[in-house]
Amino acid sequence: MIEWNLRPAGSDDLEPLVEIRAAAMRPDLERLGRYDPHRVRQRFRDAYEPRHTRVIESSGTLVGCVSLRPDPDAHWLEHFYLSPAVHGAGIGTAVLRDLLARCDRDATRVRLNVLQGSPARRLYERVGFTLETQDPVDVFMLREPCPGRESDCAPSGTALRLSL
Template sequence: MHHWHLRPATAHDVEPIAELRAVVLRPDLERLGRYDPHRVRQRLRDGFDPSHTQVIEYDDEFAGCVALRPTPDAHWLEHFYLAPHLQGSGIGTAVLRELLARCDHDAVPLVRLNVLHGSPARHLYERHAFTLDSEDPVDVFMSRVPARPRGGLPT
């Protein structure tokens, strides 16, 4: 398997993450007619919270990030970006499995996210039991209820 791990983000990670966001989202945002090179980076900077963000490292190099932001009724999976050359390698799936296992263990009532219309990432989320809540011309909103323990009802 790949040599990846998660580490807590720091304030110093904001610029590499903003740049990765611009690269990863560009094709979908261009297709939707919404790509603005400044805005795509600035939106990340404006909402960046290192306390809820983890950096994905592959062979000790920056490879991506993911945030899991708690709210009173759910956790929001946000800013899940993986370097293009690593997409399709299984790292994203492994990271998502680990985060969802933590949520299930901690009895998080719901995990929510939004993904851009037409993004291939939607298929990853659907494979991990996320279902459609609503959509608009740009975003698809999805959620996932906790997995039930094997062999019975939740405790």
């Protein structure tokens, strides 16, 4: 497992994160016939809220970000992007499990949306997200909080382990 940490995002992080988002989203957007190099970057610039965003670093290098935005009935997990250079290293799973453990302690539901056909959906299902609704482009998922032992929260046949 590669070491990682989260830190608060700042205005100086915007453009590096824009590029990570563009690289991370490109394969799925191309598959759906929706990739536009300007739009993929501008949508992130327009939605960027540093106060809800954490930068993911590994070995002192910015490798991604994640936002957990409060909403009246749940937190929205948004802008969870990792540089393709660190895909498969376990960082995404570890970051997600850390954030979900915090939400479990606070008894907070978590919602997200993921693109249809995205491999990320399997990760979300492994950590307890279930389908709420979907359309031809997006899949909307929900995870109920699970206080207590982590193993009680895992879907059948899955054991959760926090890697901090």
